[in-house]
Amino acid sequence: MLPDLSIVVPLYNEADNVAPLTRDILAALDDGQRRLEILLVDDHSSDGTWENINRLTADDARIRGLRHQANRGQSAALLTGFQHARGAIIGTLDGDRQNDPADFPQMLAALDGCDLVCGVRAKRMDNFVRRASSRIARAARRWALGMDFKDTGCNLRVFRREILPLLPAFNGLHRFVPVLAQGGGAKVREVSVRHHPRTAGVSKYGVWNRLGRGIADLVMVRLFLRRQLAPVQVTEAPENQRGTTPASR
Numbered sequence: 001m002l003p004d005l006s007i008v009v010p011l012y013n014e015a016d017n018v019a020p021l022t023r024d025i026l027a028a029l030d031d032g033q034r035r036l037e038i039l040l041v042d043d044h045s046s047d048g049t050w051e052n053i054n055r056l057t058a059d060d061a062r063i064r065g066l067r068h069q070a071n072r073g074q075s076a077a078l079l080t081g082f083q084h085a086r087g088a089i090i091g092t093l094d095g096d097r098q099n100d101p102a103d104f105p106q107m108l109a110a111l112d113g114c115d116l117v118c119g120v121r122a123k124r125m126d127n128f129v130r131r132a133s134s135r136i137a138r139a140a141r142r143w144a145l146g147m148d149f150k151d152t153g154c155n156l157r158v159f160r161r162e163i164l165p166l167l168p169a170f171n172g173l174h175r176f177v178p179v180l181a182q183g184g185g186a187k188v189r190e191v192s193v194r195h196h197p198r199t200a201g202v203s204k205y206g207v208w209n210r211l212g213r214g215i216a217d218l219v220m221v222r223l224f225l226r227r228q229l230a231p232v233q234v235t236e237a238p239e240n241q242r243g244t245t246p247a248s249r
Contacts, residue, residue: 003062004034004088005108008081010041010074010155010174011095015048016200021097022056022063028101039084040095041077042067074155075173082164091158096198099156103193107158115163115186118149118178119156119193149178149190156193159186168224172217183225 007025011018022038029036040053040063053065066080078092089111093099099119107117152175159181166184167173173180182188 001035002086003037005029005036005091006081006085006087006089007036007038007091007093007101007104008041008078008085009039009093009095010043010077010081011045011049011053012043012071012074012077013045013047013049014095014200015045015052017095017097018049018052019056021095021101024097025093025101025104026060026062028104035087036062037085037087038063039081040065041081043073043077044068044071073171075169075171078155078174079169082167085161088161089158090161090164092155093157094155097200098196098198099154100194100196103156103191104158107156107191107193110189110191111158111160113187114189116159116178116181116188117157118151118188118190119154120151120190121154121195122192123195149188151190152176152178154193154195170217175217179225183228 007029009021009025014021018040022040025038026036040056042050042053042065044067050065050067053063053067056063057065064084066084068076068080081092082090089108091104091107093101103119107119110117155174157177159177163181163184163186166181166186167177168180178188178190
């Protein structure tokens with residue numbers, strides 16, 4: 001039986017976070033109301049992340065482990081999870097335990113009437129450089145795209161799998177999911193979520209690969225949205241509606 005909800009977690013050198021994060025996800029969502037799967041996607045970690053994932057999958061059939069054969073980045077890990085997810089609803093969160101799985105129930109409730117719900121970190125537990133980079137990136141997105149999402153850097157999200165075709169595969173996708181979804185016609189909602197300080201492992205992002213790369217990707221996304229084809233209303237020929245075409249006669 002297919003799951004109702006798939007939670008995708010990209011991981012890179014998060015050996016100490018895998019098990020407690022998975023327990024937190026199960027505690028938040030294992031309420032008997034939905035069939036759940038958790039996809040732990042290891043982006044070719046060099047520590048014990050993959051070994052810990054294997055221990056978890058051996059103990060619980062709802063947990064699935066996937067490993068890249070080379071390091072490809074957070075966007076690639078998310079896309080791998082999306083390709084293997086089987087649920088009608090897909091959720092994502094970071095593997096560093098700064099996102100709180102306890103926010104998932106309120107986000108799933110907010111999904112009623114829209115296609116994508118994005119978390120907004122109300123109280124950022126990050127250093128000044130990361131907060132300043134996010135403010136600059138938000139201003140750049142507002143100027144370049146005409147969209148003002150408060151926190152596209154928050155990976156705590158839930159969405160209907162129907163929006164997957166709106167998300168092109170590129171290195172940097174994880175920063176632009178709400179922008180691309182809304183640009184393709186999806187209804188997007190933002191909700192406030194919690195944010196915790198990192199307690200294990202180290203951040204994989206600095207000034208260049210957060211701010212510099214984000215602005216470079218912004219140029220590409222702007223060009224993509226300007227060239228994106230909008231959905232087209234189609235009228236079907238009467239012959240097709242009757243199930244008979246000239247070729248089938």
